[in-house]
Amino acid sequence: MIVAMQEQASEEQIRQVMERLIALGFEVHRSTGAVQTVLGAVGARPEFDVRDIEVLAGVGEVHRISSPYKLVARSFRPEGTVVKFANGVSIGGNEIVIMAGPCSVESKDQIFSVAESVSRAGAKVLRGGAFKPRSSPYSFQGMGEDALKLMRQAGDKFGLLVISEVMEISQIPLMLPYVDIFQVGARNMQNFNLLRELGKERKPVLLKRGIAATIEELLLSAEYLMAGGNYEIILCERGIRTFETYTRNTMDISAIPIVKKLSHLPMLADPSHGTGRRDKVSPMGRAAIAAGADGLLVEVHNSPDQAQSDGAQSLYPEQFEKLMGELRLIAPAVGRKLA
């Protein structure tokens, strides 16, 4: 941490700041310049709140030097993390992995029909929601455990891994037998109670960026999971809130190359939630892969017009197939392949 004193800071103020830093367990180096004094403080706990120094008299600015995350940093595992599954699928490796499926599981027919379509088109993971807490208590709330069973059956039948969103600690044991990857949604990115429990599991977690979360905050939440012992974390961009109103959120494609540089973790993108409009899903899915994403999470429905939720952002099976063809052309441009 670097503490730049104000130009007019008194010797007494400088001394008090130094004493405070030492009391907090820092080792302090003082550099007295012609214009101002700068203090270097080494050895802070990661959770140290820099504002505690900023409010001291005579302090100009405080800069944290060492990044507040360690385990997720690229330097921790320069070669990159590859999350491997029993069926041979790897996320974060040379192959681009596409996860596809409906927003909500609605029936056996529906999930089997979608699973067949996306599997044939080249998807490797089946996505689908089992729990749907909706803003209206009268809306469809999801099929719960029945949805998980159906996803598992469909996944097994069509050779797909299964991912579904976990929203509460109580759902973890319920979901464990059915899913291959836990998904943590944007609203729960900073639900530290939930992250703590998922950190104890030995099953991959896909962590979505919150709509108001900075990239650093996304990495800090991943750090929290890894600190618990779960090292198989997959990150996912899904749009941030900006002043632009044409789309619900602005999908931050630049987060993809940034995360790939800062961290060793795989980074996916969700163009369905990132845009909210069916006709924007394919362009943004292509853009994400072209920017270096390790895969996509895409909503596909066998009959979007009849979907219980998010039909407007779900691709028709034939649109998904077309998108997969386009991605196969793009993959070589980023030195990747898509089965």
Place this chain on the structure above:
Amino acid sequence: MIVAMQEQASEEQIRQVMERLIALGFEVHRSTGAVQTVLGAVGARPEFDVRDIEVLAGVGEVHRISSPYKLVARSFRPEGTVVKFANGVSIGGNEIVIMAGPCSVESKDQIFSVAESVSRAGAKVLRGGAFKPRSSPYSFQGMGEDALKLMRQAGDKFGLLVISEVMEISQIPLMLPYVDIFQVGARNMQNFNLLRELGKERKPVLLKRGIAATIEELLLSAEYLMAGGNYEIILCERGIRTFETYTRNTMDISAIPIVKKLSHLPMLADPSHGTGRRDKVSPMGRAAIAAGADGLLVEVHNSPDQAQSDGAQSLYPEQFEKLMGELRLIAPAVGRKLA
């Protein structure tokens, strides 16, 4: 809902949109103009997703006419909601109500000392955190039920109501005997599972705006609570995320007069979280009251330098007393009083 067809929409497209609307349970009125056709659709369920119409061929724009909330709308209770407590305190009435206390309850000495100070200065409600899920698993995690007991004792001794944050459904029964108001934090504003359970209680809830939430979304979350039967809801502005980096969040003071016009619910402001800096708390607290807020939520600590959390944004007791004096001067300018 108004559906404006594209200028070049065909008669067949218009017919299909009308049929779709009727199938969804709407009554449809068609208005054929020289330039374009506009369809008025009446009778939708509140949770209807307008995007389902926007994606149909030939549709230009879709506008929802009736507001998606009813119970929280000013028209539902034009005279305004006043939340009344047994000890005579009212929130939303003529008197401005100040809630003050530490970020976290740390010890009996601390909470009793702060309670005495803020009570003497004119606060009516004691705030304090019992559960503190932190980004680091090694940080102080809160005193839990012990904190609640101490707050109740301190509140009773110094004539203060008690408010504390509830983060999980499992904490509701634990907190019920101790608190007078449940606080829902910004991160849980759209935790619909939690809101559903709090909607069943008959105890006031203070609901904070999420850092990426629009005013409409804040009102929709309040609607969710009221739909459950709990009509004693208090809203609170605490800062939204913007591109400005000098402060953690930008406190949206304009949300105060906007909410007061759109809704009958009391509206408070939290200048401590809204600014994150001690020296900005009083200016923004004054601004909120001058803009028409029904009260404030302020962090005060007997020894901010030693605080376990958020010391940098906590006022010293003497600063709080000074702020209260300033607010007493401002109150008459908005036709209010402060005891």
Place this chain on the structure above:
Amino acid sequence: MIVAMQEQASEEQIRQVMERLIALGFEVHRSTGAVQTVLGAVGARPEFDVRDIEVLAGVGEVHRISSPYKLVARSFRPEGTVVKFANGVSIGGNEIVIMAGPCSVESKDQIFSVAESVSRAGAKVLRGGAFKPRSSPYSFQGMGEDALKLMRQAGDKFGLLVISEVMEISQIPLMLPYVDIFQVGARNMQNFNLLRELGKERKPVLLKRGIAATIEELLLSAEYLMAGGNYEIILCERGIRTFETYTRNTMDISAIPIVKKLSHLPMLADPSHGTGRRDKVSPMGRAAIAAGADGLLVEVHNSPDQAQSDGAQSLYPEQFEKLMGELRLIAPAVGRKLA
């Protein structure tokens, strides 16, 4: 325009709103529903300020139905605008067009060296700044007309069209003999005096989106140019301001497919200004093309470390060549080609 009256609006209020609308030149249709009254108003001038109706007593919401732009709308020219140049280059057609060059023209050697490199790699247009109003009066301010002369010579020698930024009306006649395309920078997107004069010229204009401009505002500025009679407008995304601090701006890739749907105008992207970091330029350039952009504007410098401005976001010639190769692989995925 649709005016939804408040549910409790009185008959007198409704009558007054109707009279006001008629006085403003609208034709008014009234629809009296069980819950509320809705007024349809047809025939407004495009510059009508909807807030003038919103502030009337009894009015709930006002929605503008017809889009405020006409000439730039896709429906005006469904087949799309292709801007054609004498040397056979077309922007907006099947071929992707790359514009490349240094931030500022610094010397004859520099601009000739860069022009040769980018031409060999496949660029069709040479970009370069002649006027550089900088935040410090002591910084390099650009070479002015000499820069334009050098660009013209370099462009002619290496078969490149020339684009440069115009910042003031007085620069238009000065630049006319040298450039093939006028560039309007993000800060001038709403400089209506400048747009008015450029609208009178018969030379293509590349209009960049302002960092706080919505897509609709970008289209309205293009409408202003077209209303002046200049129909050869090219749009360009270059990043908007968001809360994310890792990059200067967040490049809004989704604006590309959105503009391509709403408008017939060609849409380019500038990944250099959109990211501000050399190592993010190629990923975001690829993403833009994959999302459907008609071309790119890229900063390339023969010696970025010595650049007088924006060296940190300028590609080395060999990086640009590599990017061009990647784009050639991506182009077929969007049904395009790159020479």
Place this chain on the structure above:
Amino acid sequence: MIVAMQEQASEEQIRQVMERLIALGFEVHRSTGAVQTVLGAVGARPEFDVRDIEVLAGVGEVHRISSPYKLVARSFRPEGTVVKFANGVSIGGNEIVIMAGPCSVESKDQIFSVAESVSRAGAKVLRGGAFKPRSSPYSFQGMGEDALKLMRQAGDKFGLLVISEVMEISQIPLMLPYVDIFQVGARNMQNFNLLRELGKERKPVLLKRGIAATIEELLLSAEYLMAGGNYEIILCERGIRTFETYTRNTMDISAIPIVKKLSHLPMLADPSHGTGRRDKVSPMGRAAIAAGADGLLVEVHNSPDQAQSDGAQSLYPEQFEKLMGELRLIAPAVGRKLA
């Protein structure tokens, strides 16, 4: 400037960064720690682009220590700047100064009527627009020099200073004889050509914050004016763009105490443009004063319903008078007075 090298940076990389810094004219101090090496670089030119160091191999983070502005910093004039006028009015002193008037000057009757009203209510400065470049070429474009003459006459008659917006360099000599303060609008906050010319004048300038400008950028633009020799600068907050859609912009009230701490310059607020809605002007005007603003800029029109522009955000004279009464009650709470 502090350069924190990456933890895995090689000795060779560190050496190259040091050489580069020295070549750029910095004096470099090296601090080699157990985990990483930190370089302190002293003596940069203010316009130095930190990205030039960030892109070097082995560099982790770069922090600018000394603020990039000097003349506007509070430390340059700790007692604060007071802009004094011949008629005894002072801006930035103990007295709060209110500037009021119509968006555009429309006629002699109008400006004299408004001037009389606002003068009687206690305003000290008459505001009004002479040049109105509008998004539609068919809209009212302002009365030009006639407007300036009328404002001067009205100001002289009713004892008011005159402020009007300057949009182009060519308008400066035209406006000089008529106005007491030049206003620079939000769109021109970074029009450095215009700022350079205004810096040469010896007449106060009111500089508005751009809707996408950070507080630091606002201060840098003021620095630019002061560097030109014009020390009588007044700053003004008028709303920034955020995701909230209920208001056009979100008025950043917290910018007021922040600027007052960072700088010695007077800071005003414009609640008319900051909210865009008449019924929000008074609450936000009160909030700005309560937060410590040195004054307000308020739109008042004798007949807002007939206004040629911005009628929806203009107060009626009686509303303005009521606001002035409220501000008189608030002023003592911030140790100020209002005549």
